[in-house]
Amino acid sequence: MKKFIPEKITGKRTRRNFLITSMAVAGSIVGADTLQSRNIYNAAKIPASMPERVLGRTGVKVPLLGLGGASTKTPLDKQDRESDALAIIERALELGIRYFDTAASYGTNEIYLGKVLPSHRSNVFLASKTYEKDRDSMWRELERSLKRLNTDYLDLWQLHSVALPEHVEKIFSANGGIKALEEAKEQKIVRFVGITGHHEPEVIAEAMRRYPFHTTLIPVNAVDKHHARPYLSSVVPLAQQQNVGVIAMKVPAYGKLFQSGGLTGMQQAMGYTLSQPGVHCCIISADDVKQLEENVKVARAFEQLSNTQLAAIEERTSKIWQDSTFYRAWT
Numbered sequence: 658m659k660k661f662i663p664e665k666i667t668g669k670r671t672r673r674n675f676l677i678t679s680m681a682v683a684g685s686i687v688g689a690d691t692l693q694s695r696n697i698y699n700a701a702k703i704p705a706s707m708p709e710r711v712l713g714r715t716g717v718k719v720p721l722l723g724l725g726g727a728s729t730k731t732p733l734d735k736q737d738r739e740s741d742a743l744a745i746i747e748r749a750l751e752l753g754i755r756y757f758d759t760a761a762s763y764g765t766n767e768i769y770l771g772k773v774l775p776s777h778r779s780n781v782f783l784a785s786k787t788y789e790k791d792r793d794s795m796w797r798e799l800e801r802s803l804k805r806l807n808t809d810y811l812d813l814w815q816l817h818s819v820a821l822p823e824h825v826e827k828i829f830s831a832n833g834g835i836k837a838l839e840e841a842k843e844q845k846i847v848r849f850v851g852i853t854g855h856h857e858p859e860v861i862a863e864a865m866r867r868y869p870f871h872t873t874l875i876p877v878n879a880v881d882k883h884h885a886r887p888y889l890s891s892v893v894p895l896a897q898q899q900n901v902g903v904i905a906m907k908v909p910a911y912g913k914l915f916q917s918g919g920l921t922g923m924q925q926a927m928g929y930t931l932s933q934p935g936v937h938c939c940i941i942s943a944d945d946v947k948q949l950e951e952n953v954k955v956a957r958a959f960e961q962l963s964n965t966q967l968a969a970i971e972e973r974t975s976k977i978w979q980d981s982t983f984y985r986a987w988t
Contacts, residue, residue: 707753707957710937712782713902715849715871717812719782721931722956723756723904724749724949725942726766729911733942734766741945742769748946750777752953758874758904758940759806760786760817761798771807778808786817786853787834790827795837799846813872814838814847816864820856820988825864835868855907855984858891865895876984877905877936879929879970880914883978884985889933897935905930905939913981919974923955929970932962 707720724746725731732738733745746769749757757774759766767785774781783806787798803809816834819825828834838850851872854861861873873896875888882889896903909915909926920926930939943949962970974981 707953708959712904712937713872713896714900715813715902717782717849719756719938720754720956721938721959722754722927722952723758723782723784723938723940724754725906725940726757726759726770727763728942728944730944731942732944733769734763736765739765739769742766743773744946745943745949746770746773748949749943749953750781752950754953755780756782756784756938756940758784759802760788761802762786762788762817767802767805771805775807782812783808784813784815784851785811786815788817790816790819790824790834791830792832792834792836792840795834796841799837799841803846810845811847813849813851814841815851815853815872815874817853818856818987819852819854819860819864822860822863825860825867828864829867851902851904853906856986856988858886858888861888861892862895865892865899865901869899870901872902872904874904874906874940876907876910876982877903877930877933877939878908878910878914878926879920879974880910880978880981881907881985882971883975884982893933893935903936905933905936907984908939908941910981910984913977913983914974916977916981919977919981920970923952924958925970925973927952927955928959928962929967931956931959932967 707722709718709720711717712719727734732741757770759770761767774783785802785806787795789795789798799814816828819828841847842850849871851874852861852864852870853874855876861875865873873892875892877888881887893903908930909923914920914926915922927939930936941952943952
């Protein structure tokens with residue numbers, strides 16, 4: 658496949674050369690002193706005490722728990738919460754989290770990660786996403802994400818929130834986003850490619866049937882099970898057939914699972930998700946360092962739940978599933 662060379666880049670410079678040059682500029686803007694002062698943890702001392710699983714056919718081992726980059730209360734995507742955000746990221750590294758989830762649309766989250774992760778880059782699995790669905794727009798977002806993240810490659814680049822049949826058609830059109838994925842992967846700007854969605858499982862499944870994605874990021878929790886079209890019975894089995902890495906999101910459904918009559922805590926929520934066959938890991942955001950530490954404690958203590966335990970958790974959510982699956986309406 659011919660490499661993508663933007664019109665303004667001439668000679669033998671490839672897209673990757675351009676991005677590396679851009680990163681050097683971005684790095685000078687951030688400033689070495691800032692990076693050194695924030696990266697107080699030696700990468701060699703990051704503990705490996707959290708259980709790990711191989712993420713599908715990527716062949717890469719990742720911890721059961723990754724740090725999500727956006728939610729209602731987390732400071733990670735809030736412009737006026739930099740100090741709190743950096744504290745969470747730094748503590749995550751110290752606790753052994755190596756999977757960091759972000760997206761072009763998360764704005765400041767990419768910037769915050771770009772201030773902490775560079776000196777740990779070879780030890781972390783960095784995943785970003787793009788809402789764009791056409792080739793050229795996706796390239797522009799990728800370039801911006803790399804500059805913000807202060808890196809010259811992503812471990813995982815994902816099509817973000819593929820929700821409607823027309824999204825799939827656009828992605829696979831003549832100038833569709835699948836071309837950007839292929840080109841970025843060929844030029845080693847991204848290692849793996851994935852697809853995410855929380856609206857309609859069949860849309861994700863259709864895209865997976867058309868292209869060999871490495872991963873899929875989907876809702877897996879104890880309330881989605883009760884939805885008329887659950888991801889667990891459609892996308893997950895297909896992912897298992899294709900050896901696609903399944904990354905679970907919406908694990909506590911923004912805390913909705915913990916309402917009266919629901920689950921008692923993260924032990925049940927995360928335990929349910931990680932006990933599902935075919936699920937490799939989950940990403941959960943944190944409102945503060947204390948909550949992050951509690952989530953990591955749960956992940957470290959994870960033990961596979963029995964079918965009886967899973968059924969009991971499902972029963973606890975049978976009356977709260979309708980308002981707890983609010984994210985299914987998002988497109």
